Amino acid sequence: MRPRIQITPQTMENLAAVKAVNCCRGRAELFPRTPGTERSAQRPVSAAGACPCRAGAADWREAAMQQASGPGGRRPSSARRAAMFLALALLLLAGWPAMPAAQQPGAPERVVLLLRVDGAIGPGVAEYVTDGLEHAVARGASLVVLGLDTPGGLDAATRTIVQAMLASPVPVAVWVAPRGARAASAGLFLLSAAHLAVMAPGTATGAATPVRLGGGDDEAMRAKTVNDAAAYIRGLAEYHGRNPDWPERAVREAASVPAEEALRLGVVEMLAADLPTLLAGAEGRRVRLPAGAATLQTAGLAPLRFDPDWRHRLLAFISDPNIAFLLLMVGAYGLLLEFASPGIGVGGVVGGIALVLGLFAVNLLPVDVTGLALMGLGIALLVAEAFIPAFGVLGVGGLAALALGGAIAFDFEVPGFQLSPWVIGWSAVLGGLLLLATIRAVWRTRGRPAVTGGQGMIGARGKVLSWNGGTGVVLVHGERWAAEAETALSPGQAVRVTSRRGLRLEVTSEADRKGAQPS
Known part of the structure; x- marks a missing residue:
């Protein structure tokens, strides 16, 4: 026996509400048309010619009841019921408001992430920059702008930042700013590794000759260090299609140039005094990313700062x-x-x-x-x-x-x-x-008597607890000690310790001791 479908008035009210939302928008009908069924039963129209969503929920509920019963009052088959439920689900999905593009998962956010490095480049700065690049990927940023003003830094920290920049799927623009800033020594390496090298007017870069660490004036070792740094910075410049000759000269001869000269030599791509100018000049430029060449789309980007947290500050402080x-x-x-x-x-x-x-x-x-x-x-x-x-x-x-x-x-x-x-x-x-x-x-403390250990017992005062012949028990410093004396003593008599042998004390009567002292 086929199962009976119970359609309650509340169900009809809900169906009427759904139809009222979607009927007049040209959506698909709630139920498929069946042979022999008039259109008036499929989609009833009021006397005024209005759609049922406007004529009221009662007319639509009656039409739905007629449609659910089928021609002649028969109940629909299982296949038809499945088709009706599928149509209802599709209708609900079609009527659901679309999610805005900016909120859809996986859609890149139209933001530019701003990082800032002021001072020497060390382990704390390297940790901060690498975390910032990871945050840019997680947020789906379109561009990372690294503001830079540095006199140089450690080689290991610089190479860590360079490797993170080259591996970043988000393009990185290194911006030497504000006016009066510099990108000396290690700063030139970061500028050369950037996907987009930018300098503000009134800034300078260069002087990238490596210096010694930990002493030593071995010429052979110095030559090896300089040659390694020159090859490294030349490779970075060639990777991004910039002039490699001058950065190599900056390593070998410690040369430095202002921003305008760096632009003329092809060391940087552009000059920008502020962030809007940078974003406007970066629009449409081609950069090289790990996945291949890409075109920057920086128009309309909203700035988003990424400040160092307590961990970055602690590393920078103790380093x-x-x-x-x-x-x-x-x-x-x-x-x-x-x-x-x-x-x-x-x-x-x-x-x-x-x-x-x-x-x-x-x-x-x-x-x-x-x-x-x-x-x-x-x-x-x-x-x-x-x-x-x-x-x-x-x-x-x-x-x-x-x-x-x-x-x-x-x-x-x-x-x-x-x-x-x-x-x-x-x-x-x-x-x-x-x-x-x-x-x-x-x-x-040299002239003071000992107050601890075995020597601290000598001269201490005590009281006889019990005595028999030449031995007995005395109380010294709140402790019961076995003692011996040259004279007979009686319980309650005051004594003083004269020496100690293991766990036995030698004592003398306090009265005898005072009598023996010269007057």
Whole structure:
């Protein structure tokens, strides 16, 4: 037996509402026309000639009931019912408002992501730029503009940014701005790696000769470094179709040019004093992306800033050689104070945290291993001074090792990454003051009697608890001790400790001791 279809009045009201929305828009009819059925039954029309969506829901409900019953009041077959439900679903989908193009998943957002780098290029800046490029891909940005004003930076951080830019599916425009900014040394490498190189009037670029790290004047090593950098920057310029000769000259001869000359030499594509001028000049330009050549469409892009978060700022802060050196010093002095005078642990906690952060910063920087070893020796000597009273000999040696080790480990000539001599000097002065305070405290305690250990028991006062012959039990410092004396004692008598042998004390009567003292 075929299942019965129950069509309630509420169902008819819902169908009437749907038909009222879509009927007059030329949508498909809710039910297919069947042979032998009049059009008036398929799509009833009111006496005034209006559509049922305007004549009212009651007329449409009656027509739908007639259509659902079929000719002669028969119920439709299973195939017909499936066709009706499919038609209803298509009608609902057709009447659903279309999603705006800007909100459709996967549609690129019409924004330009703005990044900003001011200062030396280090690990923190590299992390910030790479995260910004990833954010641009996730947001579907049409362009990334990297504002740049830098004196240079570390080679490893620069190469990390260059690789991220070349692999980015979103075109990157490096913009040396504002007026008076520069893209020196490592900045020229970023400018050469950009899909679009732009400079503001009144800016300059160049001076890209690599400098030494960690000492050494070996001519062969210097030649290898310069040749490697020259080939690297020439390859970047050729990759983007720019003049490769002048960037190579900037590496080999430390040449520099202003923005107008850079444009004439083909080092950059355009000059722009502000962002609207940059976007207008970039419209329609061809750039080379990993997937192939692409045409920039920058008209109407809305700017969207990507600022560094706390993690980027922390990396940039601790990767400063001066901060890294101070963290190591604070860690060493904090542990020294904790070992010298154990207490509530403030020195140990602060020193431990500072030391871990300092070692993390050392891991980010290209430091000299010899300098680190010398700094480690200095810390060991300072700790030894806390346990072995050497009247400051070990402490002075530790301070000297720390200062010399820091000067060797952080011997950079990279702009923005030099260790200030003032930082080393004041660290040594502070360490010297702490060492003098420690020596003074040790010297003041030399004439005082011992208050701990076996020697601290000698001269302590006590009371006899029980006594039998020459031995008994006494109470000293709140502890019960086995004791012996040359004279007989009685319970409750005051005594004083004269010596200690293992777990047995030698005592004497307090009265006898006072009587033996000269008057």
